[in-house]
Amino acid sequence: MIxxxxxxxxxxxxxxxxxxxxxxxxxxxxLDAVPVALxxxxxxxxxxxxxxxxxAARRTPGLGAVRNPGVxxxxxxxxxxxxxxxxxxxxxxxxxxxxxxxxxxxxxxxLLLAWDLSARRVTSDCxxxxxxxxxxxxxxxxxSQASERALEDVRRELREQTEVFxxxxxxxxxxxxxxxxxxxxxxxxxxxxxxxxxxxxxxxxVDPERAVSGILPEDRHVFEAIRERSAGLDVEYRWxxxxxxVRWMRSRVQRTLPRDGVQVVMGVVQDVTDEHRxxxxxxxxxxxxxxxxxxxxxxxxxxxxxxxxxxxxxxxSDAVREFMGVEPHEVTADHGVLMHRVVAxxxxxxxxxxxxSVRKLVPWQCEYRVHMPDGSVRWHMTNAIPHREPDGxxxxxxxxxDITDRKxxxxxxxxxxxxxxxTGLPNRRLLLDRLQRSIAACQRTKNLGALLFIDLDNFxxxxxxxGHDMGDQLLAQVATRLVGSVREADTVARFGGDEFVVMLEAxxxxxxxxxxxxxxxxEKLLASLNQPFxxxxxxxxxxxxxxxxxxxxxxxxxxxxxxxxxxxxYQAKAAGRNTQRFFDPDMQAAVNARSNLEADLRQGLAxxxxxxxxxxxxxxxxxxxxxxxxxxxxxxxxGMISPGDFIPLAEQTGLILPLGQYVLQTACEQxxxxxxxxxxxxxxxxxxxxxxxxxxxxxxxxxxQTLKSHNADPRKLKLELTESLLLGxxxxxxxxMVQLKSEGVGFALDDFGTGYSSLSYLKxxxxxxxxxxxxxxxDVLTDPNDAAIVRTxxxxxxxxxxxxxxxxxxxxxxxxxxxxxxxxxxxxxxFGRPGPVGDIDAYLHPAG
Numbered sequence: 001m002i003x004x005x006x007x008x009x010x011x012x013x014x015x016x017x018x019x020x021x022x023x024x025x026x027x028x029x030x031l032d033a034v035p036v037a038l039x040x041x042x043x044x045x046x047x048x049x050x051x052x053x054x055x056a057a058r059r060t061p062g063l064g065a066v067r068n069p070g071v072x073x074x075x076x077x078x079x080x081x082x083x084x085x086x087x088x089x090x091x092x093x094x095x096x097x098x099x100x101x102x103x104x105x106x107x108x109x110x111l112l113l114a115w116d117l118s119a120r121r122v123t124s125d126c127x128x129x130x131x132x133x134x135x136x137x138x139x140x141x142x143x144s145q146a147s148e149r150a151l152e153d154v155r156r157e158l159r160e161q162t163e164v165f166x167x168x169x170x171x172x173x174x175x176x177x178x179x180x181x182x183x184x185x186x187x188x189x190x191x192x193x194x195x196x197x198x199x200x201x202x203x204x205x206v207d208p209e210r211a212v213s214g215i216l217p218e219d220r221h222v223f224e225a226i227r228e229r230s231a232g233l234d235v236e237y238r239w240x241x242x243x244x245x246v247r248w249m250r251s252r253v254q255r256t257l258p259r260d261g262v263q264v265v266m267g268v269v270q271d272v273t274d275e276h277r278x279x280x281x282x283x284x285x286x287x288x289x290x291x292x293x294x295x296x297x298x299x300x301x302x303x304x305x306x307x308x309x310x311x312x313x314x315x316x317s318d319a320v321r322e323f324m325g326v327e328p329h330e331v332t333a334d335h336g337v338l339m340h341r342v343v344a345x346x347x348x349x350x351x352x353x354x355x356x357s358v359r360k361l362v363p364w365q366c367e368y369r370v371h372m373p374d375g376s377v378r379w380h381m382t383n384a385i386p387h388r389e390p391d392g393x394x395x396x397x398x399x400x401x402d403i404t405d406r407k408x409x410x411x412x413x414x415x416x417x418x419x420x421x422x423t424g425l426p427n428r429r430l431l432l433d434r435l436q437r438s439i440a441a442c443q444r445t446k447n448l449g450a451l452l453f454i455d456l457d458n459f460x461x462x463x464x465x466x467g468h469d470m471g472d473q474l475l476a477q478v479a480t481r482l483v484g485s486v487r488e489a490d491t492v493a494r495f496g497g498d499e500f501v502v503m504l505e506a507x508x509x510x511x512x513x514x515x516x517x518x519x520x521x522x523e524k525l526l527a528s529l530n531q532p533f534x535x536x537x538x539x540x541x542x543x544x545x546x547x548x549x550x551x552x553x554x555x556x557x558x559x560x561x562x563x564x565x566x567x568x569x570y571q572a573k574a575a576g577r578n579t580q581r582f583f584d585p586d587m588q589a590a591v592n593a594r595s596n597l598e599a600d601l602r603q604g605l606a607x608x609x610x611x612x613x614x615x616x617x618x619x620x621x622x623x624x625x626x627x628x629x630x631x632x633x634x635x636x637x638x639g640m641i642s643p644g645d646f647i648p649l650a651e652q653t654g655l656i657l658p659l660g661q662y663v664l665q666t667a668c669e670q671x672x673x674x675x676x677x678x679x680x681x682x683x684x685x686x687x688x689x690x691x692x693x694x695x696x697x698x699x700x701x702x703x704x705q706t707l708k709s710h711n712a713d714p715r716k717l718k719l720e721l722t723e724s725l726l727l728g729x730x731x732x733x734x735x736x737m738v739q740l741k742s743e744g745v746g747f748a749l750d751d752f753g754t755g756y757s758s759l760s761y762l763k764x765x766x767x768x769x770x771x772x773x774x775x776x777x778x779d780v781l782t783d784p785n786d787a788a789i790v791r792t793x794x795x796x797x798x799x800x801x802x803x804x805x806x807x808x809x810x811x812x813x814x815x816x817x818x819x820x821x822x823x824x825x826x827x828x829x830x831f832g833r834p835g836p837v838g839d840i841d842a843y844l845h846p847a848g
Contacts (some may be wrong), residue, residue, distance in 0.1 A: 032056075037131040041073055043093045044125070046564055047085070048073040051126070067758035079105050079113060080239070088134045092119045093127045104138055114138035160732070165800060171191025172270035177211070181263040192230060197249070197271040198243030214239040215673050216246070223251075231596020231825070236272065248273045265273070298401035299323050303307045303384070305358045307392035311335070314395075323402060325373040343369040343377065358394045367403065379407040420494040422472055423479035431493035432502055435558050438505050442552030446509045452502040453547040453565035454525065455702065457577040459498035462542070470535050473499075474542060481528045486521060507550075514550055515582065516594070516652060517548050520709035522580040530578070545569055545576035550582075600635065600652055601646055605658055612666040613834040616843050617686070617805055617827045620819055626684035626842055628720070628827065629667045630834045631659065651690060660693040664703065668710040668717065670837060675713060679844055684720040686748060691725045695732075702740045707745075722750050726761050734764060743768045748805070753793055763800060774828070783815050794822050 031038060037057035041048045050073065053066035077085055080103055092099050099119040105112040119125045157300070169175055175194020180187045184708040190198075190206045198214060200206070216222050219237035239249045250272045268413040299319035304312050313335040316328050326337050342350055346368040357364035357507040364384040369377050384398030418430035437447050456478065463471040475498065482492045482500055491503040504521060507514040525546060547569025551561050569585035575581060604610055611634060614627035633641040650656040667685045674680035693699065697770040709715050719740070725733055737747055748769035750760075753776060772793055779786045790806075798805045806818050809828030818826065832843055 025407075037063065039063075039076070039128060039129045039131070040122075041089070041093070041121070041129065042126045045089075048089060048093065050076055057131065058132065062115075064567070085117070089119055089127065092121055096121045102134055103136070111135060111139065111142075116246075136549070158689070166192050166270055170196060173197055174268065175269050176266065177497060178204075179208075179265045181265070183259055187624075194269055197247070198239065199243055199245070199271065214241060214584055216240060228348070247271055248276045256803065269701070282317070283363075296399075296401075297739075298399055300399050301331075301399060303358075303396045305394040305396075320400075324370060325399065341370045341372075343371060345463055354384075357384060361386050361388060361403065365764055366397070366400070367407075368422060372477070372796040378402055379404040415695075423494050425479050425483070425500075426491060426493040427495065428495055431491065431495065431503065434491050434559055435561065436502055438503060439556070439558070439561075440549060443555075446552075447772065448507045448509060448511065448514040448550050448552040450504040450507060450514065450521075451549050451551060451561050451565040452504070452518070452522055452569070452580075453495075453549075453562070453569040454502065454544045455569050456498040457543045457545055457573070462540070465556060465570065466540075470540075473535050474533055474540065477530060477533050477693040478542070481531075482525060485524050485528045501562075507552075511550065512594075512651075515548075518548050518550065519580070519582075522637065526578065526580065545572040545577050546580035548571055548580055548582050594649065597646065598649055598655075601633070601649060601653075605635060605655065605662070609636065610659065610662060611836075612663055612670075614670075614685070614837055615745070615827060615834040615841050616832040616840060617825060618831050620824045620826070622826075622831065624840070625825065626686065626716075626718075627840055628834075629670075629688075630688040631663050631664055632803075632834070651692060654692070655726055656690050656692055659837060660688075660690060661702070661706075664706050665710070668706050669714050671712040672710050675716070683840075684716040684718055686720050688720045688722075688750065691722065694721065694725060694736065695720065700736050703740060703745065704743055714740075715746070718746040718748050720748045720750040723752070723754065730761055730764075734766070737766050753809075759796075767800075767802055769803040769805060770805045772804060772823075777806050777808045777814055777818070778810075779830070780817055781811075787817070790823075791821050805823070 004764040007793060032055040034054060034055055037060045038054040039057050039327065040051040040053070043049075043050050044684060050066060050069055050071050052069060053063075057063055057066045062079050063076060065071045065078070073089060079550060080086075083103065084550045085101075086105060087450060088099050090096065098121075099117070101117055103113070103115045103117050114137070115428055116132040116134045116330040117129065119127050119129045134827040143390050144251075145542070169191060170193055173193075175197055176191045177194055178189045180189070186193050186208065188208050189204055189212055189260065190200070190211070192202045195202045195206075200210075205682045212220075212223065222235055222237045225235070230347050234250055236248060236250045236254050238246050239700040240246050248271070250270045251267055253267045256266070279575055296319075299317045299322075301320070302314040304314055306312070313331050314483070316331045318325060318328055320328055320338075324341050330337050333607060338710070339347060339351070350366055350368050353366050354364060356362070364386070365381065367381045368582075369378060370380050372378055380400055381403045382398055382400040384396040386394050386396040388394050418427060418433075419425065420427045435451070441447075442449055456474075459471065459474075462474060475494070478500065479492065479494065482502060486492060486502055486504070489505060490502075491505075493501045493503070495501045502521070502525070504518060527540065529544045547565045547567065547570055549561060556564075564583040568581050571583075572579050611632045613630050614630050615630060616624055617628060619625050631641075631643065631647075633646055647656070650659050664687055667687050671685055673682075674683050703719075704714075706712075707717065741747065746768040747766060748771055749765070749767055750771050751773040754773045768835050770793065772790060776786045776789050776793075780790050781787075794804055804823050805825035805827055806814075806823050809815055809818065809826045809830045814828075815826065815830060832839060
C-alpha cells in the first residue's frame with residue numbers, strides 16, 4: 001500500500017490535513033493500475049526499509065520481497081546485491097540527487113533481468129523507486145552488438161584474405177582478371193598482381209583495349225586463339241611493359257554459365273619469363289655438352305639416385321653405342337643393360353663402389369672389363385662426381401673411356417719387369433719387393449712368415465747331358481708343381497738358374513707352430529717334385545734341396561733372410577739332398593725332436609702306453625661328485641711326459657682323434673663299473689673333447705655308440721668343451737650339443753673366461769656347467785682383478801642357471817673365498833691330484 005504520509009504529501013495542499021479514507025483508497029487503486037513498478041522506501045535507523053509497493057511491483061519477477069512491507073532494500077533487490085545499486089539508493093535519500101540507470105544481470109547463456117530503474121527523494125527520509133522491464137530492449141541491443149562484431153570480424157577476415165591473396169599473387173608473379181558482360185555494358189577488372197606484372201599502376205577498372213595493348217603483334221594471334229578454345233587451356237605470349245621490357249606471360253581462361261543474362265569470364269596470368277630463360281640456358285648447355293660429347297673418346301652420362309631409393313639414367317651420349325654396344329634410348333629406359341655388359345667378376349666391385357660414391361658424395365673412379373657384342377673383352381674406366389639436389393636426390397655426372405690399350409701396355413711392362421719369361425713366375429725383383437712388404441706386415445700383425453729356398457739337385461748334369469732345351473722344360477714343369485703345392489696367397493718365384501724361392505705369409509705367431517706349418521709345406525713340395533717329369537716323352541727324375549728360415553720374430557733385412565735360407569739349403573744338400581733343413585740349428589733340433597715325439601706317440605697309442613687318470617671333483621661339503629678323466633703318457637724311456645708336450649702335437653697331427661676316442665671308451669668303461677656299486681653309482685666323469693674331435697663327421701653317433709657298447713649311463717657322462725669351439729660354426733656346434741643333450745649327455749665349458757666366447761652364444765649353448773680356470777683361482781686372494789673375475793663368473797653362471805666348478809683349488813683360503821661367493825663345485829690338489837682310479841676309491845674310503 002502507498003503510505004498515508006506520502007498520499008498526504010502528494011494530494012493535500014500545504015498546511016492542510018490528511019485526505020479522507022475514500023480518497024486514499026481511490027489513489028491506491030489508481031497507483032495499482034499503473035503498469036510501472038512503484039516502491040516507496042524510508043531511511044530508518046540507518047537501514048532503507050520498504051514502506052509500500054503497487055501491484056506492478058508485486059508482479060515483477062525478481063521483486064518478490066515487496067509483498068512484505070518493512071523488509072530491507074537489500075532483500076528487495078537481492079539479485080543486484082553485487083552491484084553498486086544499494087549504495088546509489090542510499091545516496092538518493094541522503095543527498096537528494098535523482099537516479100536513472102539500467103540494471104542487467106546475466107548468467108552464462110541466459111539473461112536474468114534487465115530493468116530501467118529510477119529513484120527520486122520525496123521527503124527528507126523517503127524515496128520512490130520505479131522499475132520498468134527492459135529485457136526486450138536489452139536483448140535487441142545485445143543482438144545488435146553481436147551482429148556488429150560478427151560483421152566486423154567478417155570484414156577483417158576479408159581484408160586479411162585480400163592482403164594474403166594479393167601478397168601471394170605478388171610472390172608468385174601472378175595476377176587475375178574478370179570481365180563481366182551484360183547486354184548493356186562490359187566491365188573489365190584487374191587485380192593488383194596483374195597490374196604489377198603488366199607494369200601498370202594499380203587500378204581496378206581497365207579499358208579492354210589497354211588490356212591487350214602490351215601483347216607483341218607477332219603473338220597477338222596466339223592470344224586471340226584462346227577466345228575460341230575451350231576453357232582451361234594454357235597459352236603463352238610475350239608482353240611489352242610500358243618501360244619497354246618484354247616478359248613472357250602464361251594465361252588461362254575460365255568461363256562461367258550465364259546468369260540473368262550476365263556472362264562472367266575470368267582469367268589467371270603468370271609471369272613465366274624466368275622459366276623461359278632457364279629453359280633456354282638449359283638448351284644451350286645441352287647443345288654445348290652434346291657438341292663436346294661427340295668429340296671426346298668416350299661417353300658421358302647423368303645418373304640419378306632418387307630420394308625414394310630408385311635409380312635412373314637421365315642422359316647418356318651417343319658414344320655409348322660404340323663403347324658398350326647398346327643404344328642410348330635403351331639405357332635411359334633401363335640402365336641395367338650397361339651392367340649386363342660388365343664382366344661378372346668385376347660387377348660386384350663396380351656396383352658397390354658406385355653406390356658408395358652416391359651415398360657418401362665422394363668422387364668415383366673404377367676400372368672394369370666389359371663384354372663387347374663381337375665377343376671381345378675391353379677395359380673401361382669411369383669417373384663420376386656426385387652432388388645432392390634440393391629434392392633429396394643425388395645426381396652423378398660421369399665419363400667413361402676405353403683404357404684397353406693402356407692396360408695391355410701396363411701388363412706387358414709389368415710382365416717384362418717383374419716376371420720370369422720362361423716360367424711366368426715372379427722374378428727376383430718382384431720377390432724382393434713382396435718379401436720387403438711381408439716383413440713389414442709381420443711387424444704389424446705379429447704373424448710369422450717363412451722363406452723356402454729350393455735348388456734342384458744335379459740340374460747342371462741334366463743341362464750338360466740333355467741340353468738347355470730339356471733343362472728349360474724341366475724348369476717350367478717344376479714351376480707349375482710348386483705353384484700347385486702352395487696357397488694362392490703365397491709367392492713362388494724363380495730366383496735364377498735352377499733356384500726357386502717360396503714365400504709363405506700369415507703363418508702362426510707362435511715360433512714352434514709356424515715352423516711346423518713351414519715344414520709341412522716343404523714336405524709337400526718334396527713329395528711333388530719327387531714325381532717323374534715328362535721331358536719329350538721320356539721320364540726324368542729330379543730332386544730338390546730345400547732350406548727354410550722363418551721371419552717376423554726379429555728385424556732382419558731381405559738380404560739377411562735370403563742368406564739364411566740359402567745357408568739352410570746347403571745344409572739340406574750336406575744332409576744328402578732331397579730333403580729340407582731349417583737355418584737355425586736349435587730350431588732344427590726342435591723340429592727333429594717333434595718328429596721323433598710324433599713317431600713315439602703313434603707307437604705309444606699302438607702299444608697302450610697312454611693312461612687315463614682321474615682327478616676328484618667335490619661339492620662344498622667336500623663330498624665326491626665325480627672325477628675328470630685326464631690322459632697321461634708313460635714313455636718307456638723318457639718316463640711320464642707332460643700333456644702340455646704331446647696334446648698340442650696330437651692336435652696338429654690328427655692323433656687327437658684316436659687319443660680322444662680312447663679316453664672316452666676308458667671313461668665309459670669306468671662309469672659302467674661304478675654303476676655296479678652303491679657307493680660309486682652316483683659318480684659322474686668329465687671327458688675333455690677338442691674342437692677337432694667335436695667337429696669330425698659322425699662324432700655324435702660315435703659318442704652314443706660308445707655309451708651303448710659299454711652300457712654306461714649317458715647322464716653320468718659330461719663332455720668338457722673349450723671356448724675355442726665357439727670360433728667355428730656355432731650353429732652346427734649347438735645342433736650337435738642338442739642331439740647329445742637329448743640323450744642325457746651333459747656339457748661343461750672348460751677354462752671359462754680365457755677364450756673368446758660371446759655372451760650371446762653362451763646363453764644359447766645347452767650347457768650344464770662352467771669351469772673357472774685355475775689361472776683365476778690361483779691368485780684370487782692376492783689379485784683384485786682375479787677376484788672380480790671369479791665373482792663375475794659366479795654371478796653370470798647363477799643368472800644362467802649353470803653349475804660352477806672351480807679348478808686348481810690348492811688352499812683352504814681359496815676354498816673359503818669360493819664358498820663365500822656361492823661356488824659349489826671344486827677340483828684341485830687340495831682334494832686330490834690326478835691319479836689311477838684306485839685313488840678315487842681311496843677318497844671314498846679314507847684310511848683310519
